[in-house]
Amino acid sequence: MSSHAQSAHAAPTGFVSKYIFSTDHKVIGIQYFLLALTAVVVGIVLSVLMRFHLVWPNAHLPFVSGGLMTQEQYLALVTMHGTIMVFFVLTTAPQGGFGNYFLPIQIGAPDMAFPRLNMLSFWVTFLAFVAIIAAFVVPGGAPISGWTGYTPLSGIGEVTGPGEGWGPDVVDCQHLAVLPCVTAGRSQFYCHAD
């Protein structure tokens, strides 16, 4: 009890410090869940568009310039669906969401080892998600080399064809998404385990 009292901190006041930039592991865990939920909805929409195009390849889509989906746009759907699902759902939800929420509770700790780092890691992940979604609206469009990003197709876009190649942007977004989640999160998990 005395060690718990020593490590206790004052409860946050105000909406922003309580629910937005909170250092509480349960709030951060829920934030990761919500981010994963948003990402999965985006991923599902992309996959529905993929399947829609496969069933009705000549259908006119209102939000596509020219009406008909091009090959580049289809491959962009394929690539971004896989990327978002893997990096923003399959890694975010189990590790960021479940890990942050339940690990301290399971071991009886008051919070994660580095609460501010934990909060920062979530918001960097969020920024990475925004950045990767922005790929759809930048000149050149989203990458079209598949979510696995195999080279040479993803690495020498200038050679393999127009619009190919990931460029530094998506890879950097993946780094922004995965590294905070993994390094900050994992390091805290290890600290707790010790």
Add this chain to the structure above:
Amino acid sequence: MRIRKCNRGSAAAAAMLALLLVILVVGTVYMFVSHLYPAPAPITSVGAAVDHQYDLTLYVTGIVFILSQLGLALAIFRFRDHGQQAHFTRGNNTLEVLWTSATIILFLGLGFLGRKAWADTRFTEPSANAIHVEVTANQFVFNFRYPGADGKFGKLDPKQISPSTGNPVGIDANDPAGKDDIVVPTLTVPVNRQVELLIRSQDVIHNFFVRELRLQQDAVPGMVIPIHFTAEQVGQYEIVCTQLCGLGHSRMHSYLNVVSDSDYENFLKQQAAGQ
């Protein structure tokens, strides 16, 4: 101290959730049992072994799937919240050892049983009288090169690659062994004779896949990957690229023609005469 109110969970909601789960299980099992979308029959003995391994894996994992999902449905209903106190448990070491051991045995067992289906095409050497064909994949065509009458492949020179002048794979014009090489866009092989494919790529990663052979191999630039098979049924089968290779990936395909020995000899003679 706040006294917890007795919150009774809805039996109807739990029952509906459990029922939904049961329906999903039944629907999933039906889709597999009814063979709604059967694969084409294999035309190699290795293909039959692959199918057998697939079926075995499906049975084992299917049984585990059914039992676990129905158990989950039962647990959802039986242990729904009706105001009872949570039961604390420290686990059951015996159960943990049992189900972990069972999983290990299943996984290792399936892997051991499947070794023949994998090793036969990749770890065993082709026979001495196997027919050698070089498969060259590039955006977005397959080209197949036969060694010709001398039985030797000519050297390749990337600088001499020129599809427009009939040299799509870049045979070195200075190499006499390459003069009689036959390059065609479709693969023709004789029935019941072993064929070794040497799979390569000129640009990005492609994949050589024939459903009926149950054979699939990536074509990686910088590597020559050997794989062999023996087709046991005459016919024409589609070769498709199954590794995303660019905008034309969906249109990258060719055909495997399995013909009789005499037709195969005629094919070689016609191609040699046309050079």
